Amino acid sequence: MQRTRDRRVAAVSALVLGVLGINAGPAVGGVQLGYHEWKVRTHDYKAAYGSWSTFELPQQYRVNAIHAALLNTGKVLIVAGSGNDRENFEAGTFRSIVWDPADDTFEEIPTPEDMFCSGHAFLSDGRLVVAGGTQRYEILAGDVTRAAGAITVKNEDPDAQAMTFPKGTVFTSPQGVEYRSTNEFVLPPAHKMEFEGGATVHASEVVVWAEAVQEGAAAVSTTPGQYSIAGLHGDQQRNVYGLAQKMTMDKQDYQGTQSTYVFDPATERYSRVADMKYKRWYPTVVPLADGTLLASSGLDGTGQVLTGQTEVFDPATMTWAERTDLERYFPTYPWLYPTADGRLFYSGSNTGYGPADAGRQPGLWDLKDNSFAPVPGLRDADLLETSGSIMLPPVQKQTAMVVGGGGIGESPRSSDRTATVDLSAKEPVYVDGPRLPEGTRYPNLVNLPDDTTLITGGSSDYRGKFASDNHTSLLYDAASGTMRQAASQRIGRNYHSEALLLPDGRVITLGSDPLFADDKDSIEGTFEQRIEIYSPPYLFDGKQPAITAGPEELVRGGRASYTVAETPAGSSAGTSSIATAKLMRPSAVTHATDVEQRTVALDFTQTGDQLHLSIPQDANIAPSGWYMLFVTTGSGVPSQARWVHLS
Numbered sequence: 001m002q003r004t005r006d007r008r009v010a011a012v013s014a015l016v017l018g019v020l021g022i023n024a025g026p027a028v029g030g031v032q033l034g035y036h037e038w039k040v041r042t043h044d045y046k047a048a049y050g051s052w053s054t055f056e057l058p059q060q061y062r063v064n065a066i067h068a069a070l071l072n073t074g075k076v077l078i079v080a081g082s083g084n085d086r087e088n089f090e091a092g093t094f095r096s097i098v099w100d101p102a103d104d105t106f107e108e109i110p111t112p113e114d115m116f117c118s119g120h121a122f123l124s125d126g127r128l129v130v131a132g133g134t135q136r137y138e139i140l141a142g143d144v145t146r147a148a149g150a151i152t153v154k155n156e157d158p159d160a161q162a163m164t165f166p167k168g169t170v171f172t173s174p175q176g177v178e179y180r181s182t183n184e185f186v187l188p189p190a191h192k193m194e195f196e197g198g199a200t201v202h203a204s205e206v207v208v209w210a211e212a213v214q215e216g217a218a219a220v221s222t223t224p225g226q227y228s229i230a231g232l233h234g235d236q237q238r239n240v241y242g243l244a245q246k247m248t249m250d251k252q253d254y255q256g257t258q259s260t261y262v263f264d265p266a267t268e269r270y271s272r273v274a275d276m277k278y279k280r281w282y283p284t285v286v287p288l289a290d291g292t293l294l295a296s297s298g299l300d301g302t303g304q305v306l307t308g309q310t311e312v313f314d315p316a317t318m319t320w321a322e323r324t325d326l327e328r329y330f331p332t333y334p335w336l337y338p339t340a341d342g343r344l345f346y347s348g349s350n351t352g353y354g355p356a357d358a359g360r361q362p363g364l365w366d367l368k369d370n371s372f373a374p375v376p377g378l379r380d381a382d383l384l385e386t387s388g389s390i391m392l393p394p395v396q397k398q399t400a401m402v403v404g405g406g407g408i409g410e411s412p413r414s415s416d417r418t419a420t421v422d423l424s425a426k427e428p429v430y431v432d433g434p435r436l437p438e439g440t441r442y443p444n445l446v447n448l449p450d451d452t453t454l455i456t457g458g459s460s461d462y463r464g465k466f467a468s469d470n471h472t473s474l475l476y477d478a479a480s481g482t483m484r485q486a487a488s489q490r491i492g493r494n495y496h497s498e499a500l501l502l503p504d505g506r507v508i509t510l511g512s513d514p515l516f517a518d519d520k521d522s523i524e525g526t527f528e529q530r531i532e533i534y535s536p537p538y539l540f541d542g543k544q545p546a547i548t549a550g551p552e553e554l555v556r557g558g559r560a561s562y563t564v565a566e567t568p569a570g571s572s573a574g575t576s577s578i579a580t581a582k583l584m585r586p587s588a589v590t591h592a593t594d595v596e597q598r599t600v601a602l603d604f605t606q607t608g609d610q611l612h613l614s615i616p617q618d619a620n621i622a623p624s625g626w627y628m629l630f631v632t633t634g635s636g637v638p639s640q641a642r643w644v645h646l647s
Helices: 002-023 030-040 043-049 086-091 234-239
Strands: 051-055 067-070 076-081 095-100 105-110 119-122 128-131 134-136 148-155 163-165 170-172 178-181 185-187 191-195 198-202 204-212 225-229 240-244 260-264 269-273 284-287 293-296 311-314 319-322 336-338 344-346 363-365 372-374 388-391 399-403 418-422 444-447 452-456 473-477 482-486 497-501 507-511 531-535 543-549 559-568 580-585 588-590 598-601 603-607 610-614 625-632 642-646
Touching (some): 030 043, 043 051, 105 269, 119 588, 148 178, 148 185, 284 336, 497 588, 543 625, 559 625
Antiparallel strands (some): 095 105, 148 240, 163 185, 170 178, 225 240, 284 293, 363 372, 388 399, 444 452, 543 559, 559 610, 580 598, 625 642
16 A cells, blocks of 8 residues: 555656746756746747736725635626725725726726625626525634524414614513624514414414613523513513523634625626525525526525525516525535436535535436435545536536535545546446646636636645645646646636636636735735736737627527638638637636536537527527637637627
């Protein structure tokens, strides 16, 4: 076993040294740095490994990028909310920026609530639904000054109207201790079910967070009890009351909101729609084949991981409906992806919160009967938190990939594992892929139009501790199952980072929220506000095809024709021979989690400069919505994307 391990160490060391040899230059101070800088700027280097460039936003538009989404206008919506900054949260300072990479123009977008750590997904018309966010920041145990806890407020009156209680509503315990709600809440009437000869009443309920009016341990209670509510009299006082198990001075976790907003790329403004049924912080929102969105997991309004409650957003009514038939527990930000047979695949990747013994098993979730079929075979199965996942191109092959990951919570452990699984198999099983040069938490994975996948960013320790950011980027080829080096990024990216593909074939990386700024963990870290842009090797080939004409609207199961031309640098356009055509769905990413990415291969014929595309019929393969249409040459050089809409 020792000999095998030594061979593995030698192999990994060789890859690391190869990367260093290419990207670090000789180690003789300034002379070597100059050589390195010269080498990475040469055309041969860029054509082999690609190139990174750093972009600093104008001062007034610099935000802590927590979320990023590519809009069908080609612009990028960057959402900070409070940006993981308690002072911003308490001041009500919430920010969003729209950036146009085509001309580097910006606009600040009015942001009505704290969308920090929300979930999001695109509707088929291109609008982005943003669900949940931050109701309250965490308070560590040593900083808690008021006893607090969850109170379940019940209403036993079916004939009453819905009651709205303001923030600060006072609850009084059986011992006479007063507590106040930290947020407004709405209590619906009880539900009355009539039957022949009688009726039954089921009390309505809502869970709220309340804290003691007075500071100190005297308000701590470990005894369950019924709490009265100030301002109620007569029948209301008898029918409406609170129940609490305990009030403590334990650590108080982040809390989620029910708020839902829709961002319209045309107006570049948010609009409020109906609230979710449950408060959610760190939820995953998944687009389904029928155009609805499914919300899963998240921390509720008391800071607890939801126990499996699922709800669906209907764009026809712009409302949420709870699916009581779909109860499935996942840790927060689970990577859930729709498959060709309509099930959702849970890769095991997740970020943030949840115990070690629940919701960690990868598998296929059947939304018809709530059954769950585990998918085995994953090495380092206990190191899936903060891993990256992606559906490899093309989506018709139904091959998913998981990359890296780490231990639960603030664990220093990380994995160098990659693995793939064929979800079209009768009994899917993970199969090991090539190993990463080092253990990697928070990797960003981006599918490129040449059908390779960029693996970039991450750190080998929790939130980049001890200067553990990884600067090695890799290109994975799904067709061959091989991985090769790409140019190394200069800026480390760990927690709260994102990456997405632009219509011109470049990739942008944003965010990063390290705990510390030095290798001794003695200097507090700062949020990374610079953007780094990767230009893949195909952009240095010199011959990009162009889509010069064709329809914007595509019909499912139909045909569409486009005019294509080859435009070598410095020459006039000519007929281009196209090797592939594909639809690529734009990203909406946060915490290195992106369930929107999808590459749909298109069958086609070519006659001269006319490309005749066949549009897939199956909405499980190509859900309705906006896509980037790319065509590539035989050497994998892509066109700039043309935006098209699949109705």
